[in-house]
Amino acid sequence: MFANRSDAGDRLAAELEDRGIEADVVLGIPRGALPVARPVADALEADLDVVVARKLGAPSNPELAIGAVASDGSVWLNDDLVERLGVSESYLADVREREATNARGKADRYRGGEPLPELAGKRVIVVDDGVATGATAIACLRQVREAGAERVVLAVPVGSPEAVADLESEADEVIALVTPGNFRAVGQFYREFGQVTDEKAVEYLEER
Known part of the structure; x- marks a missing residue:
């Protein structure tokens, strides 16, 4: 503890x-x-x-991580969970782009815009x-x-x-x-x- x-x-x-x-x-x-x-x-x-990275939430449960994306776009997907939930390619593309943008914004705030x-x-x-x-x-x-x-x-x-x-x-x-x-x-x-x-x-x- x-x-x-x-x-x-x-x-x-x-x-x-x-x-x-x-x-x-x-x-x-x-x-x-x-x-x-x-x-x-x-x-x-x-x-x-x-x-900085952001969680990729499932379509029906945003708190359930089906993966994560870093501020440079580096991504990890839980392939088993994605397949089990039937997550579409279009959803994955949209959520990845949105959360990568959020991660970049957060990194910029912490670094004052520095890379x-x-x-x-x-x-x-x-x-x-x-x-x-x-x-x-x-x-x-x-x-x-x-x-x-x-x-x-x-x-x-x-x-x-x-x-x-x-x-x-x-x-x-x-x-x-x-x-x-x-x-x-x-x-x-x-x-x-x-x-x-x-x-x-x-x-x-x-x-x-």
């Missing part, structure tokens, strides 16, 4: 240091990852930035506050890969065993402090898990 996201970040940073993990850039997935990613970036003396930092040849750690399905994390990891990162590590305080296993094929290494068998939601492993506002998240980016 983590006290809050900052506590989780401190503990994640300590684990990464113990493992000898090095990074040039740490990328947090807004908004909830920023309080976790800040201690990681500080401990590893790396730059902190964001990588994603140069990642080619860099050691990159992608941080989230936890992974349930892993959909947005996969889309983010694919964007980082497409940008030419030399090594990509995903680091999270907690994740479902299934999601962590799936993510291992998307990153060079996945580090999750706990992967509990009774996983239901990320928030159940935090005593304090309130919403992080955009304004507060940007403050973590501005800290040095």
